[in-house]
Amino acid sequence: MDWSRAKSYLILTFLLLDIVMGYQYWRIRSEQAGYVQSYSEQLAEVKQLFASQNWKLQTEVPKDTPELGLLHVKRQSVDTEAGKEPTQAGGTVLYKDEAEIRVSLNNPVSLDFEEAAAGDKVGSLMAAKIRSDADYRFDRKTPYGKGSGFLRYLPWYEGYPIFSAPLDVYVQDNQVTQYRQTLLAVIGEGGTKKQVLSSVHALRSLSESIDKFGRRSDNRVIRDIRLGYYSKPFHTEEWFLAPVWRIESDQEIFYVNALTGEVEMEH
Numbered sequence: 001m002d003w004s005r006a007k008s009y010l011i012l013t014f015l016l017l018d019i020v021m022g023y024q025y026w027r028i029r030s031e032q033a034g035y036v037q038s039y040s041e042q043l044a045e046v047k048q049l050f051a052s053q054n055w056k057l058q059t060e061v062p063k064d065t066p067e068l069g070l071l072h073v074k075r076q077s078v079d080t081e082a083g084k085e086p087t088q089a090g091g092t093v094l095y096k097d098e099a100e101i102r103v104s105l106n107n108p109v110s111l112d113f114e115e116a117a118a119g120d121k122v123g124s125l126m127a128a129k130i131r132s133d134a135d136y137r138f139d140r141k142t143p144y145g146k147g148s149g150f151l152r153y154l155p156w157y158e159g160y161p162i163f164s165a166p167l168d169v170y171v172q173d174n175q176v177t178q179y180r181q182t183l184l185a186v187i188g189e190g191g192t193k194k195q196v197l198s199s200v201h202a203l204r205s206l207s208e209s210i211d212k213f214g215r216r217s218d219n220r221v222i223r224d225i226r227l228g229y230y231s232k233p234f235h236t237e238e239w240f241l242a243p244v245w246r247i248e249s250d251q252e253i254f255y256v257n258a259l260t261g262e263v264e265m266e267h
């Protein structure tokens with residue numbers, strides 16, 4: 001591959017993306033300038049919109065709107081071959097891709113999956129096993145049977161989680177058996193920093209997109225709203241993550257671009 005040409009394409013793509021996002025950001029801010037509601041008015045209105053769609057908002061809605069830009073990342077290569085034992089993992093590699101690895105632990109560890117502190121306990125356990133020096137923090141627990149499910153951890157950068165690089169730890173019958181890790185390295189920040197759209201704006205964007213995703217009248221409950229970085233994976237060595245509001249319901253996850261308001265559902 002001609003890396004110099006690929007890098008030129010990447011730089012050009014980034015410039016075009018910055019221009020498009022800058023225009024969308026300016027348009028949204030211009031529309032908002034006509035009339036500014038108070039935070040409580042906006043939140044009450046959004047709650048009414050969701051109620052009309054049989055959705056409930058059962059979490060605190062963040063008020064912060066920091067200035068953020070794009071996050072330039074690259075894949076970290078996985079150099080361990082499938083079927084062989086990773087240096088630190090204490091297990092056997094079941095699967096590996098360009099920047100993803102799945103490992104079965106040689107010695108499963110007992111864990112009470114139902115325990116409230118399960119996430120913290122597993123985090124301490126995995127710190128000595130995973131192939132990364134990233135600052136992982138517990139994100140959420142997803143059960144799929146009594147004593148079974150997975151615990152998700154996310155790396156953080158400058159105070160915000162990177163949703164595109166999860167570490168998932170799998171528990172079967174109260175035994176930690178496997179983990180899957182996506183490895184990304186942060187190169188730096190890109191583009192001009194802009195004040196992100198509010199979480200209330202993100203919720204409104206989601207409400208307006210519910211019909212598009214076929215989720216009207218599904219009796220969903222929104223349980224978490226969090227600001228971080230995300231993008232779909234690209235088949236390239238380097239790319240950019242956008243600041244997003246992750247909105248988590250009891251059944252699925254949505255990402256709302258915090259600069260443009262575009263909504264995407266996690267698949």
